[in-house]
Amino acid sequence: MHAPDGFLEPSVAIITAVIALVAVSAGVRYAGRELGDRQVPLAGVAAAFIFAAQMVNFPVAAGTTGHLLGGALAAVLLGPWVGMLVVSVVVIVQAVLFADGGLTALGYNTINMAIVTAFGGWAAFVVLRKLMPRTSAGVVGAGAVAAGISVVLSAAAFSIEWLFGASAPVAFDTVFGAMVGVHVLIGIGEAVITGLVLSAVMASRSDLVRGAAHLSDDELNATSRVGFRPFVIGSVCAAVVVGVVVSQFAASNPDGLERVAIDNGFEESATDHALDSSWFSDYATAGISNESVSLAVAGVAGICITLLVGGGVVSASRSTRRRQTA
Amino acid sequence: MPGDSRMHRLSPEAKLVAVVAVVVVIAMTPRRETVAFALYALGAWAIIATTKIGLLTYLKRLSVIIPFVMFALIVPFIGGGESVYVLGVSLSVDGLWATWNILAKAGLGATMSIALSATTPVPELLHGMTRLKVPRLLVAIIAFMLRYIDVLVEQLGRMRRSMVARGHDPRWLWQVKPIASSAGALFVRSYERGERVHQAMLARGYTGVMPTVSEQRASTKEWLAVLLCPFGAALVLTVAVV
Numbered sequence: 001m002h003a004p005d006g007f008l009e010p011s012v013a014i015i016t017a018v019i020a021l022v023a024v025s026a027g028v029r030y031a032g033r034e035l036g037d038r039q040v041p042l043a044g045v046a047a048a049f050i051f052a053a054q055m056v057n058f059p060v061a062a063g064t065t066g067h068l069l070g071g072a073l074a075a076v077l078l079g080p081w082v083g084m085l086v087v088s089v090v091v092i093v094q095a096v097l098f099a100d101g102g103l104t105a106l107g108y109n110t111i112n113m114a115i116v117t118a119f120g121g122w123a124a125f126v127v128l129r130k131l132m133p134r135t136s137a138g139v140v141g142a143g144a145v146a147a148g149i150s151v152v153l154s155a156a157a158f159s160i161e162w163l164f165g166a167s168a169p170v171a172f173d174t175v176f177g178a179m180v181g182v183h184v185l186i187g188i189g190e191a192v193i194t195g196l197v198l199s200a201v202m203a204s205r206s207d208l209v210r211g212a213a214h215l216s217d218d219e220l221n222a223t224s225r226v227g228f229r230p231f232v233i234g235s236v237c238a239a240v241v242v243g244v245v246v247s248q249f250a251a252s253n254p255d256g257l258e259r260v261a262i263d264n265g266f267e268e269s270a271t272d273h274a275l276d277s278s279w280f281s282d283y284a285t286a287g288i289s290n291e292s293v294s295l296a297v298a299g300v301a302g303i304c305i306t307l308l309v310g311g312g313v314v315s316a317s318r319s320t321r322r323r324q325t326a
Numbered sequence: 327m328p329g330d331s332r333m334h335r336l337s338p339e340a341k342l343v344a345v346v347a348v349v350v351v352i353a354m355t356p357r358r359e360t361v362a363f364a365l366y367a368l369g370a371w372a373i374i375a376t377t378k379i380g381l382l383t384y385l386k387r388l389s390v391i392i393p394f395v396m397f398a399l400i401v402p403f404i405g406g407g408e409s410v411y412v413l414g415v416s417l418s419v420d421g422l423w424a425t426w427n428i429l430a431k432a433g434l435g436a437t438m439s440i441a442l443s444a445t446t447p448v449p450e451l452l453h454g455m456t457r458l459k460v461p462r463l464l465v466a467i468i469a470f471m472l473r474y475i476d477v478l479v480e481q482l483g484r485m486r487r488s489m490v491a492r493g494h495d496p497r498w499l500w501q502v503k504p505i506a507s508s509a510g511a512l513f514v515r516s517y518e519r520g521e522r523v524h525q526a527m528l529a530r531g532y533t534g535v536m537p538t539v540s541e542q543r544a545s546t547k548e549w550l551a552v553l554l555c556p557f558g559a560a561l562v563l564t565v566a567v568v
Contacts, residue, residue, distance in 0.1 A: 004391045006431025038524045044470020045520035052478040099439035100390045104353040168401045168424030200510025
């Protein structure tokens with residue numbers, strides 16, 4: 001998600017930079033109000049934690065790994081303002097010191113990876129925790145699902161920026177479908193990991209979890225514990241449901257447009273059958289129907305490439321490690 | 327990265343401003359001005375050469391842009407508009423330009439960032455940011471983050487080693503729990519570390535603002551020398567567009 005320089009048009013880069021600047025300075029102020037003079041050490045060390053947590057590789061399936069993005073986790077642990085500030089700092093440091101994400105892309109990268117994930121994740125969390133039992137497990141479950149949603153929101157935010165500042169002739173529908181589709185999968189991983197990290201923190205220092213501040217001691221100790229396996233199965237089911245709903249929503253639009261275009265194309269080629277121009281109308285339909293097919297192909301190819309490259313790298317590093325230790 | 331090239335000796339704030347300005351000019355350049363991009367590339371590589379960081383280090387650090395380059399390579403196949411045939415495959419002309427645009431700008435932008443970060447020690451860069459009036463609280467938070475990244479990564483490494491020593495070797499998502507628990511433990515430890523550091527700072531007279539050590543500001547001569555780069559780039563852009 002660390003977009004490089006020139007990925008979106010300069011106008012979008014400037015507008016998003018201004019928005020990000022305002023949000024981050026508001027974050028500094030509100031976080032300062034919350035943390036007082038503890039702000040510098042606590043936010044600094046929390047940012048280092050998010051940075052380190054992003055380096056932890058989690059297994060996904062035979063040899064494939066994923067890592068935490070952490071925006072929603074930071075918001076649930078530290079509150080939305082501190083969480084947003086902390087993840088913004090991580091994004092800024094990655095761009096300035098590690099060349100990871102372009103300097104002119106800092107505006108939209110900060111919005112997508114810090115602001116949308118922290119506030120979107122927090123909003124989802126606040127709604128979800130009302131639906132869940134008032135227990136530790138309820139907070140963990142709400143945090144997990146909110147983390148999954150935050151990743152999808154981040155992908156949607158990127159697609160919307162693409163709508164305004166696309167640097168390539170790829171339709172919004174295509175980008176939206178592909179980004180959201182892939183990120184539903186990433187979101188499942190994010191949800192599982194966030195839930196597990198949260199439950200570990202809740203088990204030892206629930207007083208540190210900002211999102212559990214509304215619970216009394218009795219509610220924290222209530223033993224309506226959800227087992228690990230039911231939790232994973234439940235969250236995967238929820239993600240699949242969300243995925244199906246979102247993809248329907250994403251797919252309905254291009255479907256409609258394409259149907260119209262195809263109908264027109266058919267009409268033209270039917271009436272002007274003898275003319276050369278029908279050749280062109282054929283082409284137009286071919287081009288458009290091709291786009292939807294190629295969207296699917298691109299999506300599947302992307303997933304395959306990721307799986308293959310990830311699997312290859314991991315198995316390679318695995319075998320060298322084995323050899324070194326042997 | 328330690329070193330003693332001309333780039334290393336320049337003042338950090340001047341370098342930071344110059345790099346940002348150059349990257350902005352590059353990002354604004356219309357994609358079809360290939361000559362301008364060629365000139366930028368020559369300039370950027372000349373700068374990298376003066377840093378003496380070595381080709382391998384440069385390429386290694388450049389590899390962070392690969393995921394988006396992969397996306398850029400897909401664009402001609404899925405892009406709309408007029409198309410050309412290359413070896414029997416239909417490619418979108420606008421899509422090819424978009425690929426070029428992303429490759430050129432991402433590559434040049436990353437190159438300039440590398441030139442900056444490879445030649446400027448972190449504390450100096452942070453001092454430079456303070457002198458550029460970046461809010462001091464933000465700079466202080468960044469400084470703390472950078473100070474503790476290594477500590478936390480080492481702590482994670484220790485936890486991981488102790489898990490591996492006990493026969494831990496997860497391959498599937500449902501084996502993820504121990505790693506996630508250790509990340510949770512890391513959060514608790516980090517937070518408690520933050521609190522301890524805060525108390526230690528209070529004991530040493532911390533008032534909520536980090537004291538600044540006054541250091542030499544960039545001289546006018548340095549500013550002029552460094553700002554030649556963005557001005558040169560802007561000149562190339564103007565000539566190319568007009």
